[in-house]
Amino acid sequence: MASPRFSIITPVLNGARDVYGYIETLKKQKFSNWESIIVDDGSSDGTTDILDDCIAGDKRFYVFCNTLVREISGPYQARNFGLKLAQGDFICFLDIDDRWFPNKLEMQAKQLKSNPEYCLLYSPYVRGNRGASFGKVRKTPLGIAPKLLVKVSNPIPMLTSCVSRATISDLFFAPVNHEDYLFWHFVISRLNSEQIAEYPNPLAIYCVDPSSISGNKFLAFQWLWRCYKRLGYGFFATLLVLFLRGMLQVFFSIKEYISPRVEF
Secondary structure (H helix, E strand, O other): OOOOOEEEEEEEOOOHHHHHHHHHHHHOOOOOOEEEEEEEOOOOOOHHHHHHHHOOOOOOEEEEEOOOOOOOOOOHHHHHHHHHHOOOOEEEEOOOOOEEOOOHHHHHHHHHHHOOOOOEEEOOEEEEEOOOOEEEEEOOOOOOOHHHHOOOOOOOOHHHOEEEOOOOOOOOOOOOOOHHHHHHHHHHHHOOHHHEEEOOOOOEEEEEOHHHOOOOHHHHHHHHHHHHHHOOOOHHHHHHHHHHHHHHHHHHHHHHHHOOOEEO
């Protein structure tokens, strides 16, 4: 397989304070055959002006304003807008406030070149507070295949994902909360296990803003309930899946708590 070209889709809404870090994380990529499609979703803090200044002269960056109508708040339509414009062989997603390690695209390009059957790649990631220089590694439970895990939870971290554009040519993000879970559920249902691969080491950093963490567990419960109902789960099946998902979250929390800190 020839060296792939990546399209990186980034929705942004009032992300002015994160623009410089975002541009830097892409310019530091060791693999250079990529395009960044940044879709502004109605920012009022000067985000697009800062972007224009930062990317001047670098033809790999493209900035657009989302013209698709949103049924609910959230980044789903901005991502859909970006999907319509993507020209790469593979699609990656990166939010404006998250970061990649310099070898993210390089390692996934090597995986794809060595294994042309791969259509979906992902990896563990480091979860750390905004502004910190360390965090904890978050990875899926060892030995649980994505095709099984996706029935309960989301096995594909958005910020580490890499999916064949041909695989998702007719797929878009739905107007629901937790739209990423539904999206990956439909993607994985199209593939067999041999087409999905995980890179063993962290390739990205998920930046947590402590001030934005919501304590509204009931609202999150409602969102998940609607997702599972949309997938056709019955009442008792939904209750069972929510219970299993809760157990997975406990597992993740304990494993993250006892794991050593990782510097980045």
